[in-house]
Amino acid sequence: MAGGTEMKGLAAGRPAFAVVRRFAAFLGSLLLTFLGLTAVTFGIGRFIPVDPVLAVVGDHATRAVYDKTYLAMGLDRPVPVQYLIYLRKLVSGDFGQSVMTSRPVLSDLMQFFPATFELATIATLIGVIIGVPAGVTAGALKGRWPDHLVRIVGLFGYSMPVFWLGLVGLFVFYGKLGWVSGPGRLDVAYDDIVTSRTGIILVDSLIEGEWAVFRNAIAHLILPAGILGYFSLAYIARMTRSFMIEQLSQEYVVAARVKGRSFWGAVWHHAFPNIMVALITVIGLSYASLLEGAVLTETVFAWPGLGLYITHSLFNADMNAVLGGTLMVGAVFIGVNLLCDLLYKIFDPRLRTQ
């Protein structure tokens, strides 16, 4: 009993120690996550029935070239040894060389991720800015026409194949109406005007004050971001709606109304703050999944992003690139989770004291 109180006193008396311990636990779980990620991906990569040497040397190479490459890639060693070698290099920051681009995987990721980041961020903004108010309205007016409208629009967004929607969008808004620019990130005339600092063209062009480039980038971005944003909107609106319905059935809402709060006042000032935490989780998940890269959208819009890179590497058994990409996606998920944790504390006063 006495020991127990002592322990408690120790922890309370040294908050710095608690912080260190929590940080260590966090690092530990982070390490485990990455270890698991690499192990599974590495395993899959080695056991799929594709010869990774073929991706490097091609089908017409002679036996001698083939054998030399086979040895150079270290494929003669047992798989666990190959894995350990990979880990050792990873620790020193060496992600290896990509077969498909002949460059270090790390510089590939630095090139492809910003394109995906740009797209995913704008898409999520669209999803949040339209999806949340739509979901709140639908939930508040359950069973009336705005609710039906939001549900129909949401259902449509949920069930349309993105590939098809992308092509139709291109056909109508680019081909017929000419409101937006076509596939790619910039028109040829605007290439190479701004130097790449962040890789995010919107940001780079703003830094240099190149408005023409900025506008052209927006014209290219708006359609793919709009389409991804629509999917994200459909999901966010649907979840917001059900959170809202649940909150509005709570007694505190009735109490607020009885005290004289207007209906919309009760919705926005009493119910809405209470769904924030759940909402952040939903938005975070949707954002993270977009940051993985949307292969089909990237294909249709010739968008040089992460999804296309990982998929193409996978088809060619380019395992360094696939592993690097997977780690990147893992890091993104963890990053978004951390961001959500931070936001919880801002929006939920109960969590602040911890």
Place this chain on the structure above:
Amino acid sequence: MLKYLKYAFFAGVLVALAPVATAETPTDTLVIAKNIDDIITLDPAEAYELTGIEVVTNMYDRIMRFEPTDINKLVPGVAESYAASDDGKTITFKIRKGMTFASGNPVTAADAAYSLQRVVKLDKTPAFLITQLGWSKDNVDQMVTAPDADTLKITITEDFSPSLVLSLMSSVVASVVDMQTVKAHEVDGDMGYAWLKSNSAGSGAYTLKAWKANDSVVLEANPSYRGGLPAMKRVVIKHVPEPAAQRLQIEKGDIDIARDLTGDQVAGIAGNKDIVVNTIPQATLYYVGLNLKFKPFQDVRVRQAMHYLVDYDGMVNSFLKGSMKVHQSFWPSGFWASLDENMYTFDPAKAKALLAEAGYPDGFAVELDAQNSSPGANIAQSIQSTMAQGGIKVTIIPAEQKTLLTKYRARQHQMLLVYWGPDYMDPHTNADSFARNPDNSDSPKSKPLAWRNSWDIPEITKMTDAAVRERDTAKREQMYKDLQKKVMEEGPFIIMFQDTKQVAERANVKNFVMGPSADVVYFNLTTK
């Protein structure tokens, strides 16, 4: 806060929707949309992917070449003349005078010799093109020499016809690199390998400005090119993987040339006066390999019966319209020594008779490995349905291309549908694979297509070896025609189609030169 964000967002949308979508490409820039995800390097000693070779073709001059002004005639390139010794083992090239690389360095015989030696010493995928002449790391410095600045001397140890050697000197590995520039970028004795992957050091029409994987290749005109400064100062090859997007772009005029349109998209733009579509026969063959490890295929009558159970014309007139033509011999039509008479048509009755003779009156069940995407998947389905009419029950096993090749190279298939493209413009390249199998054991030195289908052919292998040695051109041509006929009659290959490319160009684009292979795609004569 939310409200302001919303306004800011809509303002952004309005800015975007203002008519900024320019639909004209700059007048001195050629914009090509193409799937370029096959490029893994732009070093002429290593590039062996179609897009990579095409880009290298435009950045480097070769010892021998097919000039853009006449892509059917093999002529000296960096060399201005050549002479073969009496025994045919030594060829002496005279290098053109007064040429310079894009760097300003003069083009000399030493550069040409260094370029060939570099290929052999680096020993990357396309090195076999010239190592088959008997060159190795140890002897190449003696076999390839530059006695003076204008003279390049090459000696071969193998018994090859000089016409074949000259063809090889026009392949991608005979691109002449700027020795001084490459050496300046050497790291740890790598002969500039790391640097040249994504840089250029040539005397061709263009230099490389940038290659961004899965994004674009940008070329800039080389003012010192011996063919004169190209009209297009810049060539941008944009990675557009989706053909439907390419179609929209060419309709809008955002690109000048679309390279990957499908048959129905070409049909869709047929009435458009602003777009011209050219159809160009290519050298790639689509065929089905019949593995003799599968017992029924050991009988030549069964192999012939299988040939009669494919609806060649039916496919070419429907889903392959515009993208393939029927061709059944192993050397594509349009090239020297090709055999253009096809032997087989769709004839189930004949097939049934042959199968009954061979002891399979009720047919048999067999697996067909095929690519899981178009056109392989569609061809496989057609084959499945027509073979059923002869009593052959085909099960299709779809797979991704690399998986397919892995299985093929291990001889684990029964039937396998795949394609084959020649390595250079001499029939030996295909004869060497379709009609030569010196070692049918399970671990041979090389894995030619005959080996992959377990076709043990000592006699035909001798015929192929004799053809490559023959120095009388007319005789040599006849030998290849005989070989093609023999393989068509007895071989384990149902060769069905030769592909054709359809290229859509804006009507103002003139003289985009495109031949049957990536070695003859030229940008430098193009105007618009």
